[in-house]
Amino acid sequence: MNAALQGIADAGHATHAHTGAWVAAQLRQRISDGLLPPGTKLSEQALSEALGVSRNTLREAFTVLAGESVVQRIPNRGVFVAAPGADDVREIYRVRRLIEPAAVLWGDVPAGALDAMDVIVDKARAALAEGSVAGMADANQELHKALVSLSGSASLDALMEKVLAEMRLVFHAMATTPDFHGHYVERNAALVAQIRNGEREEAAAELRRYLDGAEHELLVHIGAIP
Amino acid sequence: MNAALQGIADAGHATHAHTGAWVAAQLRQRISDGLLPPGTKLSEQALSEALGVSRNTLREAFTVLAGESVVQRIPNRGVFVAAPGADDVREIYRVRRLIEPAAVLWGDVPAGALDAMDVIVDKARAALAEGSVAGMADANQELHKALVSLSGSASLDALMEKVLAEMRLVFHAMATTPDFHGHYVERNAALVAQIRNGEREEAAAELRRYLDGAEHELLVHIGAIP
């Protein structure tokens, strides 16, 4: 059995009425943390025993995760942790390049939102100072999620969350994890400053260039571009 | 048993490997067509018998539809066809007001896309001429879906499809179905013309005003605004 599954059942779970959702949450967490890397096969028998739930309940959790594209279901073959490729990266950035600048351009900024962004930027600077790549990645994702939340739309927040989860999968699939985020710490800070100054159009345009560059950098690293 | 379910089992369905998806598709269709109006309770026993599938398989379909927000699941109470209210309408238009203008502004227009839109506009005009409210509604949805598709993103297409499905539910929940779309036929045509002329910013701005007005009109009709 995969070591990443050991002890999952320890966290007591309520009975009746949400076991399927609980299982889905457990798997989502393990996948997001990289304990179950992209491409891993999720065997029904092994998992149902490890989690202490029936195969039927486990399959319900699979249906949920497949709906979120966290997992890929191949008929009669099984369920696998999603393994995003170059095309998926392009799709991720198509979405980001649309909804992030749009939220910056047309969203309204609730009181405190900019201060909250400053906190995130400081967190990124601290992570940069101590050389924590994971810390910078987290702060970066948090900031861009905050940008989208300017839209005020729960659906777009959910879409962004899904996209960022897929980004984490892309990083988990990489052998080496170079420092993608270091260059962006101050660029993020500048972006927040522009929004604070009301320079929405400039911020949106800059953000689109930013995302173009990030996409290119990522595609180069996974070998899709020479 | 609800008459809308009669004969569902007639359409032969493949066995092994996608019964759950097939059931979900059947229900999605019935709901989208208005045969199962918002608020309808979907009983497990009645439905599993009507469709000729086991309760387990039916529940898998429910999980799919709940993930799409087509259906609302209340623990230990049952599954109900989603019944969008005023807040949901506002959320729908938050999304539309963001992704539609963004796609118009930043999407690239593939060859033939504008001609395809012209065809849709003509369809809307024909429906208007013969007084077909349903025809205009269909053409209108088709056009706005085409606008979002300028983004080139499958995820955004999917989000738009979900939003439009929710719009259909809003209309199905209304007692009377007044002519919302008549005024918009020529406005849609003008929008396409602006895009063709390369007036992207003007088109995006006009589209945002358009959507603001449509939201207001709809909220008034469902009684959320005096």
Next chain:
DNA sequence: ACGGGAAGATTGTTCAACAATCTTGGTGGC
């Protein structure tokens, strides 16, 4: 080495049972 095919493993679906929760319809007190 290579294609074919049987044996085993895995997934897809159903059924029957039980537990937990909700709903319904009295029942009694006030």
Next chain:
DNA sequence: GCCACCAAGATTGTTGAACAATCTTCCCGT
């Protein structure tokens, strides 16, 4: 008459076992 309360029934949530369909593996004969 009205309301809290409670028992009985109905419905949902979960399980385990069984079987069918499909995929995988590995052995065999050529």
